[in-house]
Amino acid sequence: SQELEQSPQSLIVQEGKNLTINCTSSKTLYGLYWYKQKYGEGLIFLMMLQKGGEEKSHEKITAKLDEKKQQSSLHITASQPSHAGIYLCGAANFNKFYFGSGTKLNVKP
């Protein structure tokens, strides 16, 4: 099965600070997805990356997929309390879809 390791597991930052979350795969990624969630609630799709070296941005969130397609990073610029939640990376492997271990983000006002 696809193993996706996220780091850090949890993160507390002061409002306005930048932060980065990493997602590392044990296998080559052919599609890497980023989601935001609060436990017990649905998933909010953030971005999907497919090509090595690809980078996408939406508002203050930027995601990158490395050239080897085994690692992705999610960067939040000037964090706000509304960014708080659980961030999950996900990837498809042989018609199954697996999630990373998750990163819990708290943003202190």
Place this chain on the structure above:
Amino acid sequence: GAVVSQHPSWVICKSGTSVKIECRSLDFQATTMFWYRQFPKQSLMLMATSNEGSKATYEQGVEKDKFLINHASLTLSTLTVTSAHPEDSSFYICKTSVYNEQFFGPGTRLTVL
């Protein structure tokens, strides 16, 4: 875009009872549906894959007799938690995909007393 609904959104039941969770694709046909569960402070773990008209395949460690999955039509997949116990309390979510797009249900929060 495609929409997936789940029902109920939350349920509380007594230990020993069975609970059925429905997952519907509202405007498209879902040949394959995936079921996940999420315990507090943990990520989403794939439980099983259901294909319309055939038996579901379960991930290692998931009891197929306890988590019954039925995918009788292209728009409906159900997950039944049989003889639920407090340790089954979790957030259950279904997912399907169309090409590279992933469509998730809103999830069902199950609490077993």
